[in-house]
Amino acid sequence: MPYPPYFTEEHDAFREEIRHFFATEVAPYAPQWEEQGYFPLSILRRMGELGYLGLSYPVEVGGRGGDYFMSVVMAEEKARCGAGGFGMAIAVQTDMATPPIYQFGTPEQIERFLKPAIRGEKLACLGITEPNHGSDVQSIETRAYRDGDEWVINGSKLYITNGPRADFITLVARTSDAPGYKGISLFLVELDRPGVSVAKVLDKVGMRSSDTAELVFDNVRVPHENLLGEEGKGFYQIMWELQGERVISAAGSVGSAQYAFELACSYAQGRAVAGKPLIRNQVIRHMLAEMATEIEAVRQMVYATAYRFARKEATPWEISMAKLAASQLAHKVIDQTLQIHGGNGYTMDYPVERMWRDSRLPRIGAGTDEIMKEIIAKGLHIIER
């Protein structure tokens, strides 16, 4: 159903199309991908062919030319595929590693990096976090120094989604000794360059269909043409990137909360305990009602934020609110869904326990709940009088 001002008939048609895609070409394989710890690159190419990796990018760069809410639909539907890791990996491809290329890149960089990523021919990843610097982005230590018409990069990056197999990384590095955020720049680095290594493939508690790396850069040389955007503006650029990352993360969280709620209802309707269906317990009905209410509240907040984001009006603090609320909502709803499933919810016979593990990450990744609160407090000028 069209849902103005956010979703038109066009979005509805796409939602049906993408729901079918995830149900038939992803969901049946999700358990296997979770088991093996990665998704096959063939699915990336397939999604590229179908135009799913460039939904909101213009046709000129190989995208589908849709509006931002096409990406919101994608994020919501992706959350129903049963493998949160795969969903996160695709989000890195479409809404994290590549948007800075479109926004700040040269036509040549768009040709070399963005277009193949949209086609699903090259896997992208984003390199911000380091072993010693997570929340504290401006203190990152990965260093790039200029040597003629090349840059030489040294450092390591941690928790890099897609890192083990990615073709290139959108990398945050320090390019001058200017203090704090002033000396940071962005680079596009092909990961088959000498000096790049995967130090470790990380063994995570959830999001297991996504392979994650600790990457090491040991005197990696890149041509000056690989500098993305203006030197010294990297911090602003990555802060810009994080806004889109957080909005899409919030949309995905709403999608998973909704999916979990549906699973909870269906289980409660079907499962008999002490001779009566679970749903006949008033407490369970009210639990479900509360879940639905909270989902609706956060959904409206996320849609409204996405709307303003698409119009370039959304502030960092309202985006942080949406990300904070949605991440917490999803995990809470999924936790209650697990409880409704009882012992069954604790086993891998049902998808709930995987969703529970997967949904724990968004309260940590892309900015912890605590960092979101810092941004909100600053944005609301709480400390000023």
Next chain:
Amino acid sequence: MFEWLFREEHQIFRKSVRRFLEKEIAPHVAEWERQRALPRSVFRRFGEMGFLGLAVPEPAGGAGADPVAEAIFYEELGRYGTGGVAGSVGYHAGCALPLVASYGGTELKERYLQPSLLGEQLGGLALSEPESGSEPGKIRTVARRDGEGYRITGVKKFVTNGDRADWLCVSARIEGQDEVNLFLVDTRAAGVGPKRSLRTLGWRAAGLAEVEMHDVAVPASHLLGGEGQGEAILGQFAPREQLMLALFCIGLADAALEETIAYSKQRKQFNRTLNQFQVLQHKMVDMAVEREKARHLAYRAVYLLQQGQEAVTVISMAKAYAGEMIKQVTDAGVQIHGGMGYMMETPIQRYWRDARALSIAGGTTQSVREKLAERLQLTGN
């Protein structure tokens, strides 16, 4: 601390339990969890230490420990036996063995209880079924009469030690009757199986399984208590299981808080250690306070038992509260660990996954509340 409950011999006992668990169990739990197995030799070690007989009276060959010593054992098990080790040892020593000790005849005690006290045999409880969990309406496992004995057919789910137990306490209805009966079923008997290992969120070394029984021959002497007494027996034993689980929660909360504090003092961000952030300090305070609230409820129950008094209501409250507490505490622990909390190499994620079982096993929080409503005489007029 808690001198009103722990005498000197209890403190000494706690030290010896800790020493054993720290040295012989804790270093291996991650590996056992990965393998989803617990070597039989580990049970023998518990047996050698005398820890498997705490809940069994001396005349039956046990250590005949007082409720306080038992409680100490469960608390420390909860703390060090993560990954399901606590559950596996606990359901054997704290649930299956006392059941047989109280309701099994001489033959059962000789053939099953004695070797189990040594850790040579393993027991478990097989009560839940695929169609009934916390509040079994009408269980479907049926025992048909066969001469003097019975033949049992049915499926049991969520059986801790299900993949490895030599014998199980099985609840079944006798053909044609509604009442519940308890039988000791030897899992090596013909007709037991298949056993389907359940892959679970946590407790992965506890051997949780679905166990099928197809016309398994069970001698008359394997009936625990009398015919039709199953519900009464289980009703009497449920608090024992619930208190054990509540104490697991407290031990696990101790482990979670200790790990979290240590991490927060060592990990730096924004030029200071995490424990220097006010919000995280308060988070850890809340973890400690929540743990103490649960501890006091559980210890009150232990005290009542020690005094020979009835403790069912307090135990239920302790189980309900502790099961929710441990989720909050471990969740906060993961959050303070940041990205590291999401790595399998970090213990806190294991505590977090284990914790999730504790508001479900032994009765979901919801079903415990349901029973409490009755006990507190809130229902009816």
